[in-house]
Amino acid sequence: MSLERVVITGLGAVSALGLGADTNFSHALAGLSGIDFLSLPDLRQLQGHVAAQIKFPLPDLVKKTELPQFDRVALLAWAAASEALQQAGLGDQANNAALLESSGVFWGTGMGGAQTVETGYVDLFVEGKERVRPMSIVATMNNSAAAQIAMRAGFGGTVNTYSSACVSSAQAIGEAFRHIRHGYAERVLAGGAEALLTYGVVTAWDALRVLAPANAAHPERSCQPFSAQRNGLVLGEAGAAVMLESLSSAQARGAIILAELAGYGASNDAAHITKPDAAGQARAMRAALADAGLRSGDIGYINAHAAGTAAGDQAEAASIQQVFGTGTQAPLVSSTKALHGHTLGAAGALEFVLTIQALRNQSIPPTAFLDDPDPEFDLDFVALQARTDQAIRAAMSNSFAFGGSNAALIIKEFVA
Known part of the structure; x- marks a missing residue:
């Protein structure tokens, strides 16, 4: 059996660097940091901690009535995924059953719906409520982001979720590459998202003694990889996606090919x-x-x-x-x-x-x-x-x- 070549036809990203893949790259190229002092949306603050926090509004892509199904991690996921779909020319394929059935979603997340989990604990153990929010399970489950992407894209092929800590989304991309190369799908939207800037999660990471202390005068300089002065990591939140496609599919559609994924x-x-x-x-x-x-x-x-x-x-x-x-x-x-x-x-x-x-x-x-x-x-x-x-x-x-x-x-x- 001959192996399919796998190409990239769409990109999407949202992080503390900005909204959109191009914005993220231009800011990275210019050395513009998205790191600043962490600000949590309630009374439980972590004074003096820094994070790469998305402090701008996310695009309005979900109906208000559907928002209870979405943890922040799924909102970040769909923001990135929808951008990649649009660039690939796959944003509206509702009437193309063959294409939709041969398309899948492989997604990565380390902690899934962390904000929904923490909200539920606060409701029960701090506020003394007897119930959590009705859609807590749907918003919390690790495969929620992948499922939401697949439903909104209409992709009826394989949908997999990978949760292997910091390699989760790289693993999702690599396994999607193999999936296409061996002929199991024509295209896979692959990537990952994380939204873990909560009081409990950040405190847990702090207990591990791996977080960098804030540079008080210049918080944006708090993370220093490869430096002799390096002293820890800075947590961030983000969503990023790539549209992977067999070369034969991309050429048949007349898609713009951005690069070839050659090895994993x-x-x-x-x-x-x-x-x-x-x-x-x-x-x-x-x-x-x-x-x-x-x-x-x-x-x-x-x-x-x-x-x-x-x-x-x-x-x-x-x-x-x-x-x-x-x-x-x-x-x-x-x-x-x-x-x-x-x-x-x-x-x-x-x-x-x-x-x-x-x-x-x-x-x-x-x-x-x-x-x-x-x-x-x-x-x-x-x-x-x-x-x-x-x-x-x-x-x-x-x-x-x-x-x-x-x-x-x-x-x-x-x-x-």
Whole structure:
């Protein structure tokens, strides 16, 4: 059986960087941070905490009568998914039964309807109410966002939800890639969303001692991946989506092809629940290269997972050096989490969208605020300023997670 080539025909994103995939990329390229002091919508505040919080109104895409079905995570998901559908030219296919039946949704989220869960606990244990809101289960379940996307797009093919912490959406994209390549669907809308900026969730992350303290004078600079001064991650919320499609389907529709998804590699450290392992990460990157039929020297840019933690950045730098070498041998590497924070289940998809745009624009977003790179890492982290007018033919996006899950995605320029 011949394998289908898989191409990308639509992008969507919403994060603290802004609304829309293009806005997110232009702000990342300019080094404009979406990180600021966290402000919660009730009396339970966390003074002095920073986050990459979406503080602008979301687009009005859901009827008021349907809103009780939606946790914030599903609203972010549909905002991103609807943009990707529109760009792909698939926004209105109500009368095309064959197309709808051959289309699916693969979606990732780490914590699902976290805000609905917390609201229910407050209602019961703080407010003393006897009941929670009627649609709490529908809004809370991890597959709610995927289901809402599928219903609104009319997609009747396979709908899968992946929940593997910080690799959730990268895993969703990678498995969707395999699903199309092996002929199980013509197209899959893939991505992820996360909305976990609640008092309880942020407090739990704080208890793990991995959150970066606020830079009081410049909160936007609080996340510093690959820096000698790095001291933790900054949580964020986001939704991001890509429309994946078989090449034959995209060409038959006359769709604009943005890039080709060429390889996916996955692995598990099988070592520690929170401490990353460079060897495990390297296995995922090597698997992606083999899957794409590429050599390490073919990759011009890596969007790193690096979240700004001491152990995490060290392991990733070591794994990149194991696979790609050091100095000028290695590709350019940057972490955009310095700007949009760590969006957990949405991170892989958001960073994949930015990687696609870097390839298309031949411009690399910087690792912002990297005034003092860790001298232990012999890699070019595109510190402080973007690099434009590059000659990139293929790029990789890395995602690594608590639990030891690793995923690497490779895109390349589309050549018919």
